[in-house]
Amino acid sequence: MYAQMVDTGSPSATSLDEREARFQSRIDDGIRVEPQDWMPDRYRKTLIRQISQHAHSEIVGQLPEGNWITRAPSLKRKAILLAKVQDEAGHGLYLYSAAETLGITRDQMVDDLHTGKAKYSSIFNYPTLTWADVGAIGWLVDGSAIMNQIPLCRCSYGPYARAMIRVCKEEAFHMRQGYDIMLALCAGTPEQKAMAQDALNRWWWPSLMMFGPPDGDSVHSAQSQAWKIKLFTNDELRQKMVDQTVPQAEHLGLVVPDPAVKWNAERGHYDYGDIDWEEFYNVVKGNGPCNRERLEVRNKAWTDGEWFRDALVAHADKQAQRLTAQAA
Amino acid sequence: MKNQWPLWEVFIRSQHGLAHRHVGSLHAPDATMALNNARDVYTRRNEGVSIWVVKSTDITASHPDDKAELFDPANSKVYRHPTFFPMPEEVKGL
Numbered sequence: 001m002y003a004q005m006v007d008t009g010s011p012s013a014t015s016l017d018e019r020e021a022r023f024q025s026r027i028d029d030g031i032r033v034e035p036q037d038w039m040p041d042r043y044r045k046t047l048i049r050q051i052s053q054h055a056h057s058e059i060v061g062q063l064p065e066g067n068w069i070t071r072a073p074s075l076k077r078k079a080i081l082l083a084k085v086q087d088e089a090g091h092g093l094y095l096y097s098a099a100e101t102l103g104i105t106r107d108q109m110v111d112d113l114h115t116g117k118a119k120y121s122s123i124f125n126y127p128t129l130t131w132a133d134v135g136a137i138g139w140l141v142d143g144s145a146i147m148n149q150i151p152l153c154r155c156s157y158g159p160y161a162r163a164m165i166r167v168c169k170e171e172a173f174h175m176r177q178g179y180d181i182m183l184a185l186c187a188g189t190p191e192q193k194a195m196a197q198d199a200l201n202r203w204w205w206p207s208l209m210m211f212g213p214p215d216g217d218s219v220h221s222a223q224s225q226a227w228k229i230k231l232f233t234n235d236e237l238r239q240k241m242v243d244q245t246v247p248q249a250e251h252l253g254l255v256v257p258d259p260a261v262k263w264n265a266e267r268g269h270y271d272y273g274d275i276d277w278e279e280f281y282n283v284v285k286g287n288g289p290c291n292r293e294r295l296e297v298r299n300k301a302w303t304d305g306e307w308f309r310d311a312l313v314a315h316a317d318k319q320a321q322r323l324t325a326q327a328a
Numbered sequence: 329m330k331n332q333w334p335l336w337e338v339f340i341r342s343q344h345g346l347a348h349r350h351v352g353s354l355h356a357p358d359a360t361m362a363l364n365n366a367r368d369v370y371t372r373r374n375e376g377v378s379i380w381v382v383k384s385t386d387i388t389a390s391h392p393d394d395k396a397e398l399f400d401p402a403n404s405k406v407y408r409h410p411t412f413f414p415m416p417e418e419v420k421g422l
Contacts, residue, residue, distance in 0.1 A: 036392050083372075090369050097353045106355055107332050156361070161351070168371075309357075313333070316358035 027228055032158040035101040043227055046220065047157055048102050050229060055095035056113045057121035060294050062088045064128040073131060080177050081134065087170045094166055098159040114299050122280065123206050125288030132185055132199035134193075138178015140200075141247065146171045147241050148211065151231035160229070162289045175215060179248065186252045193253070200249065201257040208272075211238040217277075242270050309322040332353075335384040336362040340376035348380050355380075 020040050029180070044304055062085050069085065072078035096106055096244055112118035119235060128134060149171065152164040185196040212234040225229035232240075242261070249256050260273030282288070333355040339348035351370050354364035362381040371379070390398060406412050415422045 004418060034392070036389070038392075086368075086372065092374065093369050094352055097367075105332060166352075312357040312361060316361075319358060 005141060006051075007302050017291050018200040024226070027156045027226075032161065033156050034158045042090075042223075043104050044228070045228075046224065047160065048099055048104050048111045048228060050066070050224075051095055051102070051160055052104065052109045052112070053119050053121075055099060055109065056118055057124065057298055058088050058092035058095060059113070060120045060124045060298065063294055063297055064126070066125055067128050068131060068134050070247070071131070072134075077181070084138070084174050085114035086176060087174065091167045091170070094163040095160075096162045098157075101159045110302070114295070114302060116295055119284065121210060122283040122288060123210050125283050125291045125294060126202070127204055127289050129202075132181070132195040135178050135181030135185060135196065136203040138174050138176075139182055139248070140176040140178070140203045141210065142171050142178060143245065144207045144210040144241050145199070146175060149236050154228075154231065156228035169277075182252055182254075186254065196252065197254050199256050203259050203281075205275065208238055208241065208275060209277075211235075211241070213277065213280070214275075239269055246270050333357050336366070336381045337384050337387060338362075338366040339380040339382070340366075340370055341378040342376055343374070348378065351375075353384065 015088050018036060023033075023038065023040060023043075033043075063087075065081060069078060069081055072081050085136060090269060096109060099109060100106060108162070113120070128137070146168060149168050153161055155161050182196050182199075185192045205308070215221065215235045217231045218234050221233060225233075245321050246256055248263060258273045260271060262271050264271045283291070286292075334411075335353055336350050336356055336359075337353050340351050341348045354362065354363050354365050354369055359381060363379055366379050366381055370376070402408075
């Protein structure tokens with residue numbers, strides 16, 4: 001169960017080092033950590049940061065696509081996009097629940113997001129300018145997300161791993177619907193195909209940045225790998241993404257916007273060019289094209305819904321009072 | 329930030345006549361809303377034919393520290409499994 005009473009104290013006399021050693025050996029043996037088990041404080045904190053950031057990304061990720069629900073080119077596409085955006089909300093909820101098992105409250109997380117204290121994936125700070133962007137997001141952004149998330153289905157923390165299994169199943173639909181949009185555009189008029197190429201040009205690099213800084217600059221990697229809450233390095237996953245995506249682009253008749261992309265038979269991988277990390281850090285710092293707008297929209301939705309949430313609580317309270325009165 | 333909605337655990341019975349199974353949790357102000365939300369969050373793809381929601385605070389759970397005491401005694405009672413008893417091969421129906 002997803003219990004909230006997480007015990008951080010140490011009732012036994014065993015030393016912290018001994019407990020940590022036992023904790024690590026359980027992880028090495030592939031035994032899942034569950035909410036009520038003892039865990040090192042840093043493990044708890046790292047997971048809270050990782051899972052809540054992930055949840056925030058799902059929630060904010062609704063915004064760039066939500067932008068196109070009313071303008072989808074057909075009723076079918078609109079229904080599909082609605083379902084996808086609804087899934088993203090669901091993913092956020094699964095993940096918030098998993099984070100709460102570590103002792104942080106939902107209100108705290110929502111507050112951290114709305115005040116700008118918490119981070120979310122920087123990819124969602126780029127605008128969706130055309131319908132092709134909805135295709136490119138499903139294909140590339142959800143593609144990168146799946147690449148990142150499939151290993152997490154086997155991560156050491158039980159509630160997180162279980163949430164990721166559900167998320168991955170649903171993300172597969174997201175990626176395919178995106179590629180399906182790209183297929184349709186690329187089989188269309190020259191203008192439609194140009195629109196698809198333009199979307200690929202703008203989303204390619206940000207999608208590769210989603211895996212995070214290069215391994216040499218990644219601060220938390222080694223410890224997270226030992227704890228099995230990160231199973232591959234950023235660069236390993238990024239390479240997988242490039243290897244998977246280049247042939248998919250070729251099938252569409254599109255060109256990846258990187259002249260350095262070339263098959264390297266010796267490595268058995270595609271080579272690719274240098275990533276502009278300055279851009280990445282700039283967007284993370286809050287200076288991306290849409291950072292401010294995303295937070296404004298989130299805050300507005302939260303504030304506009306306040307009367308409704310309050311009404312639900314008032315109704316629940318009244319019903320509970322009636323029940324007590326009847327029982328008395 | 330006041331008044332955080334209570335947490336509910338969600339159990340779903342899948343299509344095939346199996347028992348309700350825990351699938352996750354959610355916040356809702358009351359049981360009716362918890363059911364409504366559970367339907368949206370956990371059954372978007374025909375995952376179930378029935379939903380239970382239970383307030384998390386109403387669940388009593390065993391403590392991880394009691395694991396050995398609770399479950400180890402069963403280890404030494406292998407005779408509870410039918411395979412413990414070697415049976416003559418020529419005798420049928422056992």
